[in-house]
Structure formats: C-alpha cells, structure tokens
Amino acid sequence: MKQHILPAIKLTAVTIIFFMGIYTLFVWAVAQAAPNKGEGETISVNNKVVGYKLEGQKFSDDKYFWSRPSAAGYNAAASSGSNKGTSNPDYLKDVQSKIDTFLVHNPTVKKEDIPSDLVTYSGSGLDPDISVAAAKIQINRIAKTRNISEEKINALVQGQIQKPLLGLFGTEKINVLQLNIELDKLK
C-alpha cells in the first residue's frame, strides 16, 4: 500500500488539472461560439427578456395557452417532478381537481377530450411544451377571452406545431412560450 500512496496522490492531482481544469475550459471555450455563448438562450419582447427559450414558464391566465402543471411552480432554480405514484389517492384527487378547474375555465370542453399532459405534472417542472391536442382544446377559451375568431387562433396553433425530429422520430409538440408571444401579437 505504501508504495501506492504517493503515486495515487500525484495522479489524482494530475487528473484534477486535466479533467477539472483543461477539459472544462476547453468545452467552455467552444461554448463561446454557441448561441448566447453557452449562457442559455433568452427570448425578448420589445427588447425585454421575457424568458429562456428552452425552459417553460407559468401560464394560468385565461387569455394565454396554459402550460403543464409544475411540481416546482416553474421555479427555474429548483427543478423537480411531483414524484407521485399513479396509485396514490391524494395524487388522484389532485389530478381530479385539475380536471375540474380546467372544465370550469373551458366550459365547452368535454372531459373525455382533455389530454392527460394538461393535468399531470411534468418531469422537470419546467416542461416548455404541450401536446398539439392540449393546445387545440384551449382555442375556444382563448378566442372568447380575447375576442378573436377561432379560425385565426387555430391557424396560429397550426403554424406553431413542431414536427418530430426530421419528421420521423419522436413526438409532435408546441412550445407554449413562443405560442403565447405570437398570440399577444395577434390583433
């Protein structure tokens, strides 16, 4: 053991320099060429930052498309899921109350049409997206609240659908922040 202690200490020191230091700085240097220098891409409206492109934020007003429920309250400094088992009775009550709330705010919607992503918590608490069905089901409410025709809003939603990767792989989705920013621009 003795003969290994000194080399072990020295080798650890070298790995610290190499993997903590040089590797990190190298990736950081490359990041300077990335969007917003690797500091996280922001979205601005009227030259004011209103959000991070990748991170979801809370939308609960009737005039906006709602984002998914968040166990973290959309706190981007404390990401978290609900960690509730789907058999937990308290959790199921919680989901039921979310369904009821949604129905109160969207009286024309039938319960069977609510897609589950609108009433279940996302994994990170910061999910930026909703499914296409989740956006469409809110169109009627938005149209009424904003006094804009449903056709116009439907066209906006259609335009915001992000196809699966290369049109082949994964899910279709809609970024809620971008959708709502575009929605605010509609007259």
Place this chain on the structure above:
Amino acid sequence: MNTEILGIVTIFFATVLFAIPLGRYIGKLYNGDKTKLDFIFDPIDNLFYKLSGIKADREMNWKQHLVALLTINLIWFLFSMLVLMNMSWLPLNPDGNPSMTADTAFNTSISFISNTNLQHYSGESGVSYLGQLVLMLFQFISAGAGMAVCAVVFNAMKERTTDKLGNFYNYFVKSCTRILLPLSIIVAILLVFNGTPMTFKGKDQFISVQGDTVNVSRGPAAAMVAIKQLGTNGGGFFGANSAHPLENPNYFTNAVEVISIILIPIAMVFALGFVLKRKKIAWMVFGVMMLGYLLLLVPTVYYEMKGSSNIAAMHVAQPLGSMEGKEVRFGPAASAHWVITTTVTSNGSVNAMHDSLTPLSGMFAMLGMMVNSFFGGVGVGFLNFYIFIIIAVFISGLMVGRTPEFLGKKIEAKEMKIATIIALLHPFLILSFTALSSYLFAHDPKTYAAWLNNPGYHGFSEMLYEYTSSSANNGSGFEGLGDSYPVSIFWNITCGIVMLLSRFLPIIGPVAIAGILAKKKYVPESAGTLKTDTTTFGIMVFAVIAIIAALSFFPALALGPISEYFSK
C-alpha cells in the same frame, strides 16, 4: 410506424452500430496495440505518468492491482469530503450555495467515487460550481477505474499461465484519456450547440410574460452532462437531471444522451472478443445481455405508452400515454427506453421521474438494477456477468458430468465460493436494508412519516428502489423518498454503506477469481471440454441469472410493484 416507436428503434440500432468499432478500438488499447490516435494521446499519457512518478510498464499481479485501486479511491474519498464540506467559502460559488453536512458529504463522496451518483442534494442549491466540477472529475476517474479493473480481468482470461496482468495505472489513464475524454468532448459540444449552458455565471433573473419574477439556475453543465452519460455515472447538474430542459434540450440531444448511456457498456463486450481474439465468446455475452435488455425494454415501452389505468379511470384522454413525470418533447416511448437503458447499465440518470412510472414499469426498472449485468456499468457490468459465467460453468459442468473449465482453466471450490458470495451479496444488501427501513417505518410511522411520498405498496417500493439503486451503483431513485434533513441522516449513512460495499466487493471478487485462474495451468480444449461460446451455454447463463434474480427478489417485488399493479 408511429414516430415515437420509430425513434427508439432507430436509436437502438444506431447504438449497436457505434458500439462495434468502439469495442475494436478499446480492445486494441487494452492489448497495447497501436492505434491511429497514438500521436495525440501518447504524449498526454506520458505526461500523466511522468508527473505522477509512475512506471506504466511495470506488470502487477491481481493483488497489486486491487491495492492500487483501493489506495487511489481512498485518496479520492478524502479529497471529495474536503471540498464538499468547505465549498461555501471556496471559489466558483456565484449562487452562494452552502457546504454539505458531514452525512450528506459522506453519502455524496461515496456515491461519486463508487460510480453510483445517488444524489441526496439538488444541483441548483446543494453544491457550488467547484463542487460540481469535483463531482464531474469523479465521473471521469471512477468510470476509468471500473474500466481498468475490467481490462485486468480481460487480460487474465487470455490463454496462458501467468500472474502478470498489466499495469493498473496504465489501464486507468488510457481509459480516461483515450476513451472517456474524446467521447465526452464530442457529446459536450453537441449539447452546447443545442442550448445546454456552459458558463461560470450565476443565476439569471427575468420577468415572465405573465409578470412572475423567475430565477434561472445555470452553470458549467454541458461538460458534466457528457461524462455523466458516458461513464454510467448519472449524476445530473440540475435537480431534475436529464428531464431538465437545459440538461436535455430536445429529441436529438435525448438520442445522443441515451446512446451515450449504453455505448461503452456494449462496446466493452465487443472489446472482450477483440482482446481474447474469440469473437464468438463476445457474441454469446452480447446475446445474453441483449436478450435481458429487450425483455425489460419492450413491456416497459408498452405499459408507458398504454397510459396509467388510474388516470384512465378519471375519463381523460391519454393520447400519448402516461405523462405524469414525463416531458412532452420526449414522450412515453423515449422515456421508457431511457428508463430501462439507465437501469440495466448502472447509469441512473433520468429523463422522466421513475417514482411516477406505472407499477410494472417501475418493477422492470428495479429488475434491471437487481440483475445489474445486462451490460451494466462501464467495466464493472462485465465483472458482474463474469461471476454468473463462473457459476453457469460450474453448474453445467456438474449437470453433464464434465470438468468445469472456462477458457482452459479449471474452476474449483475456491473460485466458486468467491463467485457465490459476490452473487449473493447484492440481494443480501438490498433485502436486509429494505427490511430494516421497513421495520423502522412500520413500528413508528409517525416519526418516519417524512420518509415516504406515497402510501401503501408504492411507499414500500420507494424504499426497495433506493437500496436496489444504491447496491447496483445506479443512482436513480424513486425520488419522492424523503432524503431531506433530519430523516436524511439514516438514508445518507445506510445508502453510503451499501454503495461502498457493493462497489468494491464485486470488483475484488471477480479480479481475485480471474487472477487465481490466470495462474492455473492452461488445459487445451478437448472433446471433454464444455463449450462456452455456444447458444446453449448462453441460455444456461441466462437461466442462472434469471433464477438467482427470481429467487432473491420475487417476494420483495410482490410486496411492492406487483401488489400495486393488482390493487388498482
């Protein structure tokens, strides 16, 4: 075909396609052959050896390998404790995060040197950037150490009689600089250009469209995410791990990250074939591992895409499937694919919350860790499998009345004893500690009420999962388990002990067996030799794994996920 299914099938085949050439490269490295990249890496490695005063060509026997491994791990542990308990006043702490308490630092240090990455803290608030970088260092070197001992066992399996099994530091440095580093750089760059942050600036603040003030955690995440995936570490930069949109921005990065999880574990199997120059052995191992992986993967994808029966009972639509704890940009199929990939290997990063999986998917995730050798962790996954091979050789030898021989070496009582102890250690640790925590909870549910986030069978599963994950050096969790102060002390200490034992004993055992076998006389194959590179033998190994897992874990699983499934 559904685009979600097509996505994971494509990722699956891409992984195997990348793993074969990587396996050939790793095989060359461990054999000491020349590779095309030597002109870059020879000078780097020589610098490592020179600065550390290491003679990289001094051959070691199996005991010396283990002493070298354990010594350097002790140094890492002390260094980690020192940083984690003092990081509040050390540099690189723009968010002013506190130092860890002794018990959390103990748990975290063992967690990261043992390649587990169980995290009883949240990345955003529990560590400084310096702390993150130190943990990232361990993600490199704990993975490198695992691969190095695997290289020792590969070397010992060659057809000859020797006690000289290469140099530990040589295998270790090569694994870090020539395998983990270049791959990490590629993955980190892909991540950075897809939006993962790589900055030393602290939290940002903005006012959202609806007028809420939001703080945004950032940091040097891309560098860490790359190696956490590639080194089967799994410890994420942010609390939500790869479910976090900054840690895993889109479907493409999800594909890159999920491939990174299992790429090296698969490649190590092919590397074995190249080292021994017996590709049929590698294909036998690959076949058994892949069969086990698929048997867990397919039903998990099915159940997650089918959705939760409890949510269905509330009469809302589940067009995608079960969405609790999942992200829309991945969807249930890619999430289920990740769930099984991260649990059969000992990675433990998550892109969906495992606590919220449907009951049987939760069970398949646990089974992946309970077997812990369907590919398994980088390096150590094969060591676990090696134990099962030894047991299978012995049993089938007895069954057909042939001398139990593996690659020309007789398996005798001593090796069998070691193999049996190691094979039973894993269930022993999981079950006895789950029993202990269940006992405490059942006898005093008020004191320990903060432990469980869910009642009933699922609450039991949370405890079972925690110890399974610790013992498999996996690091994922049913994260509802209350690991915050003061009940955290119990979990920090017990999980720390489990991780420590289940990291080092399952390394010591196989290395000892391989070392003892390597020294034995080589018996050339004859008509009386049991062939170990055949499908029949593969089935035998699979049967041994399945029987041990079923006998050990069925009762516990019946109390947890199976009861939950049937009780609705």
